Amino acid sequence: MSQSVHGDSKVQILDADAEAINMESTATTPDDLQDGTSKHRGLSFKNSGLLSKETITRILKLNRGKIKPVTTESRSVSLGSIDAVADLRKRKGNERRLIEKDGSLRILHYGLAEKKSRFLDDIFTTCVDLKWRYIFLGFSSSFLISWLIFAGIWHFMFWAHGDLEEMHLPEAQEGSNWTPCVYNIYDFSSTFLYSVETQHTIGYGLRGSSHKCADTIILQCIQSIVGVLIQACIAGIVFAKLARPKKRAKTISFSSNAVISQVNGKLRLMFRIANIRNSQILEAHFRAILLNNITTKEGVTLRNFPTEMSLSTQLSEEEQEPTDFGHMFLPLLVSHCIDETSPLYELTPAELITSKFEILVTLEGVVEPSGNTTQVRTSYIPQEILWGHSFTNCVSYANKEGVYLIDHSKIDTTITDCTPRLSAKQIDEENRRAQ
Incomplete structure (x- = not known):
């Protein structure tokens, strides 16, 4: 049962009445609606006795053979859009659509050969399209992995040069007159800290390279360049994602x-x-x-x-x-x-x-x-x-x-x-x- 309210009068249309609506009928007067099945241009009502003449006249105002419906603030229950409950039922069901109301697409790609490689070819757009949690995960991982890789290379160089031997550790360097590749290196933890300081030019003053090892000078230059490249890429991806006008669409509303x-x-x-x-x-x-x-x-x-x-x-x-x-x-x-x-x-x-x-x-x-x-x-x-x-x-x-x-x-x-x-x-x- 559906209801449409106008002033003090209420119109009740039962399901049986709703199913009697015929879109191919012709016009007549509201008086006929009191007797039984009656017709109006575009509508045909089968009266079950609940419709009074005054109510019918108010609903169906004849204006050159056209219906002048009752004004109402309701969209879902009105004679202007849905003639009856039966028509409302026809409107219900699964929505088949390409674009959601919020603008997102209902698309799923499949059957594409080498899909992953194509996305990797356009790696920047792929990164920008990632969700923020994956952006932060990649941001942190890129730095952590680079620190560890270079720390491993640094530690190998220190081991190969002999700086990790017990007699060449910082406490014994002055007595043994030993000049290490990098000062104040004790173990891998101090090597890792030196890798972080080198990549980000922190410079706490505790550890620093010497002139004795040419390979450490080359590696220091390489890590500085790699660190700048990583920061530039990550900063570019984050800025591109922040500056995307996609979020501006959230402040535009369609009816x-x-x-x-x-x-x-x-x-x-x-x-x-x-x-x-x-x-x-x-x-x-x-x-x-x-x-x-x-x-x-x-x-x-x-x-x-x-x-x-x-x-x-x-x-x-x-x-x-x-x-x-x-x-x-x-x-x-x-x-x-x-x-x-x-x-x-x-x-x-x-x-x-x-x-x-x-x-x-x-x-x-x-x-x-x-x-x-x-x-x-x-x-x-x-x-x-x-x-x-x-x-x-x-x-x-x-x-x-x-x-x-x-x-x-x-x-x-x-x-x-x-x-x-x-x-x-x-x-x-x-x-x-x-x-």
Whole structure:
């Protein structure tokens, strides 16, 4: 059972009533709904006695044969998007999508030969794409391993030179007149400390090389160069990961649902996007792709074929070139005009419920503080497209503070409107017949 509340009246539609809805019926008057099964343009109700005449008149207002639904703040239960509980059940199920609502991709690669070697060929990008825990693990391991390797080489050189013999240790060097390769070396622990000090030019003053061993001078130069290279690589990877504009996408929010509504005489698919930060996205451009299966004239079916959909931030009545860029000072309404060139031109509300497609939406722009280019993406599947809805206002002005207020809790809020439950093609045909 579903409920829609308007004023003091409540409408209850049982499951049996919901299943009686027929999308191919014609119009009549609300009086007939009192007797039994009655019809209205786009809807057919089988009254079970729970619908009063006053309630029916309030729900189905005749306006040139079109339904003017009751205004409600609810998206999930409304006559503008879901006719009844039976249609709501059709919308439920496993979501098959390429892009998650947060922009992450549902992709798993397999059957690729030499996959690991290809990732190693692009080692820098591979490192940047790693998670932070692996970055810190690699950061620590690279230094620790290099310290140990060079400490082992240093210790071998000290052993080969005889500095580790008992009579040549630091306490006996003055009496035996022995000059070691490196002063104050007792065992491997002191050798390890010298390796760390050499690689990072710490210089505590306890240990230092002498002029007696030419090989230690060469090894000292090599370790200093290797240490600089390791630091440069690690610093570059960490900085690249920190400076990635990917995290900027977390402060851009898309509306959770898209709507189809008639605006300025044209049927439009619309969604809303808002910037949480005061710093702007410069040169913000929007793109949309319809991902579905198509069949060519030769009868070949192309699965998951991307079809471009023109977007615009303007709602002009006249035909004009779509404006796919905009300033995001305030929440922005982006729309796709459903005309003859649109892949949704023949889509009806009944077909929308059972359709299997995905609309991929991307925003590309320049992050103002860093100058990096970022991309924000999301997607809408048929279950997330509300027919006969429009977005409510979420911006107000505070006179006392002198600032605009953006209520982000209303970014997703929609209300039903009087959009006809007809495809854009059917609307155009009716308009031509009316002329």
